[in-house]
Each structure stands twice: as C-alpha cells, then as structure tokens.
Amino acid sequence: MEPKLTIVVVEDDRDRAIAIVDALKTAGDHEVVVIANASGLARRIVAHAPDIVLIDIDNPTRDMLEELTLASGPLERPVAMFVSGEAGGLARAAIEAGVSAYVVDGLSPERLKPVMDTAIARFRMVKQMRTELAETRRALEERKVLDRAKGLLMKAKGIEEDAAYALLRKTAMDQGRRVADVAEALVTASELLR
C-alpha cells in the first residue's frame, strides 16, 4: 500500500477549514493538517513535510508560500505549483475554482488527481457561497440607502413613498444610472448639507 499523503490546508475560517478537511478525508485516507495564516507560515508548513499544500487563491499570505518553492536545504523537498503535462488542465481548473495548490516534486498525477478534483469541487462551492453572501449583503445595503433616500425626499417635498420612489427611478433613467447610485448620491449630498 502506498504511504498516506500529507495535505496542508491554509485557512483561517474554522468552518471552511472543517468543510475542506471533511471533503478531503472522504477522497482518501490522507493526513490533513490545517494551518491558519500566521507569520513564519512557510516554515510551519515545511515542518509538516506536506505532499500537497492548498490555499485560497484570494489569500494575500499566499506570497509567503513562494518561499517554499525555493527550499534548497538537503532535507527539504522542493515544492512547485503544478503546471506541466497532464496537471496543466488541473491547474487551470483550480485557478478558476479559487484554489492554488503547491505539490511536492515527483508526486504522480494518479495520486494527485483525486485530491485536486475534491479540492476544486469544494473550493468552487465555497466561492459560490461567498459570492452569494456578498450579493445579499450588497442588496441589503442598497435597500437601506434606498429607504433613506426615499425618506429624505418624502420629508423635503412632502410626497408619499410611491412618489418618492418614482422620482428616484425617473432621475436614474434620465441620467442613465442605477436607482441605487442615485439614492446613494442623494444621501451623501444630504449629509454634506446637514
């Protein structure tokens, strides 16, 4: 039997880390370690002698991992972002899903692929959830600004809510802008005039 793969996941968010670890464990009998962002990240990763390191592509501490590719000590195993040959397609899929992987030199594609397929699927899901969350937040925020803008108009012009909204929408259409943008401009301006 082949030895277990050691996979290091760099992730701060506990829930996300658990979700990723669970998924990877179902993909095979692997040793999965989670490390949070921290100084000396590269050295802490090297201490685990991982076969694969997975990190969110949007994580700015990713540049610290670049030092792993320069490991030159006699006992250190060089790590490279996998790019060549069959792994090339995987790399592109990984980037699109939002995960970067650093893979130890010489790891066979047959062993790498199931791990990466799982990681890619999981990160894609996480990314989608994050996008949805950001969308929801933005919608809520816009809603709040819109309500304030309507309130301002109702007070200033003595009109009803429907009329206030109609006025915002007409202005937006005339100026070729989004209703939310017009509302935001109004709120900002009113704060300046206060």
Next chain:
Amino acid sequence: MKTVTLPVAYMPLVDAAPLIVAQEMGFAEAEGIALDLVAAPSWSSVRDMLAFGRVDAAHLLSPVPVAMALGLGGVTTPVSAVMVLSVNGNVIGVGRTLEARLRQNGYGFDFADVAGAAKALARVAEGPMVFGVPFPFSMHAELLRYWFEHTELGQTAVEIRTVPPPLMAEALAAGDIDAFCVGEPWGSVAVDQGSGALLLPGKAIWSFAPEKVLAVRTDWAETEPHLLRRLMRAVWTAGQWLAQPDARTAAAEILSRKTYLDVSPELIDRALHGRFTISGHAEQREVTGFVEFHEGAASFPWRSQARWMAHRLSLRHGLAPEAAMDKAAQVYRSDLYRGHMVAGDADMPGASEKLEGSIRHATAVASQKGQLTLLPDTFFDGRVFDPDAES
C-alpha cells in the same frame, strides 16, 4: 476600429498608475481597446493569472519574468517584459523599536544617505534584523541585498522575509518584522498608522531601478501583435501624461478610488510628488523623481537591466551566471518595444544595453528622433555593472 477588451491583472499600488490611467483617461479607448483591470490579492496570483491565461497582460515585479526564465519559483511559463511600467518607487522603513534606538543615538533620518543609514542601523542591531519584502523575486529584495552587501550591514545578521504589502504595517506592529522595503502607498500607510518611520527611498540605492514591468505571455505577444501594440501605446501615453506635473493631483484622485487602491488621495500624492512624511513626528522629506513613469526613456526595457537581475539571482541560487544573464536578456523585449513603438511618439535609445550605473548626470544620447536624455542610473557606491566583465 472595433473595441477589444483586454483583461489585465495588477496589484493595487501607486505604480499600477500607467494601467489605471490608460483606462480611466481614455488612452486605451483611443487605441481601440478597453482594459478590464483585475485587482489581485498577491503577486503569485498576478503571475498565475497571466501564466494560465486568465488575463492577457499584467503589472509584474521586474525580476519575476527573469526568475521565470531561469526556472526559479513555482511557475515557468515563458513570459515577456515588453516595457517597464515604472522606475523606482520603493521605500525602506523601520519599526518603532528600531526607530527609537536610532533616535537615541542621534540619527537624523535624512532620507538620503545610504551608507549613513546602514551604519546607524548596524550600530543599533540586537540579534538578527528581519526585513519584510513583498515577494522573494522583487526589486525590493534586490535593493536590500545590494545595500547589505556594500555597507556595514554586511557584518550584521539580517533576514529577508515575505510579507504581503497590505499586511506590512501589521507585521511591524506585531514584531514579526523589524524593518521593511515596500512600494508606496504601503510605507506611508505604516507611518500614518504609527507603526514605523521611513529610512530611505529605494532610489537612493539605485537611482534608476526598473520596478514594475508590463508582462505578457511570450506566445500571446507573437499571436496578437496588433493588440499588444495598442496596449503598449496606450500605456506609454498614460506614462507621458503622468509625467506632467499638473496631472499628479488628478492621478492621485483616480488611484484613490475604491475600485483601485482605496486609500486617501493624500497618501498617494506623497509618492507622486515625492513629498514624504517620514515619521509620526511629522518630519517632511523631499525626493525628486521618487517614481518615474516616463522621463529618461523609463519605459524602455533595457536588456542590461535584466542581466543585472539575472546575475544576482544566479549567484544566489547556484546557477551559471553567463547562461542566466543570456536567458534573462531574451525576456526583456527591447526588440518588441522598438517594433511596436517606432511609429508613435516614443523616442528610443540606439542601443539596447548600457553599463548599468555608469550614467552620473542626465545625458543626451543617440536616439531615433535625436531628443533623448537618459537620467542618472548610479548605484550609491558608484559601482558599474558590466555584463561582459561579470561573466
């Protein structure tokens, strides 16, 4: 002319200005292109997005294409530096602890004297000093190492560690690093957050250091010459616009927008005008030409600049210097620059190599249109880099 949209990756820094300005001021549109500017969270992301085709062009640290050509680092897709986006623009700074010790010794923070700063720092060092830089392959790391090698810091224990620029101030405050070399506005951000003081502008070490380049995949440069030409012309015109003193205030406003740097225009203005607040004591220092986008053929990708970087990388990573320098010279594409820019307003030098460090005063040189002045490119210690003598 049908407008073509080009995805371009960049890091939110003052020296991404030529790309942002090309898009915002309509220079791209005038060339029939629209730049879809993709802000990246890290330099590895910028490089990967370019290498794997997510974007067609990128704002890249000048040594990265060289390192890729030498097989160093995670990705080695052939990439070409088709023009230099910016020259200089980094600052070296220290955290509060070192600042206090330097002041105790009466150090004046002149923000100019390179050997003096090294001497003062060597005197206050207790244990190894850790310097943060944004990326292992960066002009920041090269300038620091050059400074260490040729000053009293050569006998001091120093370590260079990668820290993402937006986290530099935090890392200083947490004591993970003692000092740093970073591109603006992050040095000024550290000063304003009260976590450090500025010691030297990068320019003081090498007065004409190529800082960022416009990079494209080498095969893309070959298959899309017309798009590349339009992109290069738009970026060049943006650099020319940025060189006008009147443009700086507007440029700072544009860069400060939420979609780009998302910091106050005043912070950006410091780098563009070369007027720095170097410490929490509101000390002001001026640096002429702190960052250069245009003057002195700033955008010309000198093959000798690539050789200088390759020479240093080769020694550090145990590669044969001569072969490394030749490989590097191939990816600084002065040939493409000449080919694509010849029909425009850009004037270019007659040669593609120079003795780096040999221009001591602004010097008029032989050029296509006969009106080119090169700016000083000296190293602080007066050394001259002659690739032939080094190999």
